Amino acid sequence: MNFWFLLISLGVAFVLQFIFASIQIKDFNKNYKRLRKIGRVAIGKYKGAIFAGSIAMFAIDEEEKIIEGVCMSGVSILARFKKFNMLNDENIGNIQKELNLPKPVKKAIENASSNYRRIINGEEIKPEKSPIGKVTDSLKCIATGK
Secondary structure: OHHHHHHHHHHHHHHHHHHHHHHHHHHHHHHHHHHHHHOEEEEEEEOOOOOOEEEEEEEEOOOOEEEEEEEEEEOOOOOOOEEOOOOOOOEHHHOOOOOOOOHHHHHHHHHHHHHHHHHHOOOOOOOOOOHHHHHHHHHHHHHHOO
16 A cells, blocks of 8 residues: 555656646747847856756847846745846846855846857857766766776
8 A cells, every 4th residue: 555655656746846847838938939029048056956046138239238127936836036226237148246045046046147148259058967877977987997
């Protein structure tokens, strides 16, 4: 009896997580499309793993100034994008403003600025490995002795 209860509970949790993640992805896409209509978009992220993570998106004009921004920060899949206009009229490639914000939001903003500078310079942004990918690489290193 306990086995089936556990199995059904895991299945329900998986389905709920899938539904909420789908809603969060739709929110991302809706905000991205809206910002894209305004201008170019710079996106930055900070993965929190266990702690809060954050995503920042900024619409940028021809002079590399931020027109509008949105930010999502939180631990759960219930987090949604909120308007973030503290940096309006700042140059995206050179954000110097001292921000009194939580660490995940600051890191996402720094990442957006860094990503923008790298793209403008013609560099490629390589995706970061997932936590499972990092563990797998570590295990490979231990197994091969490298």
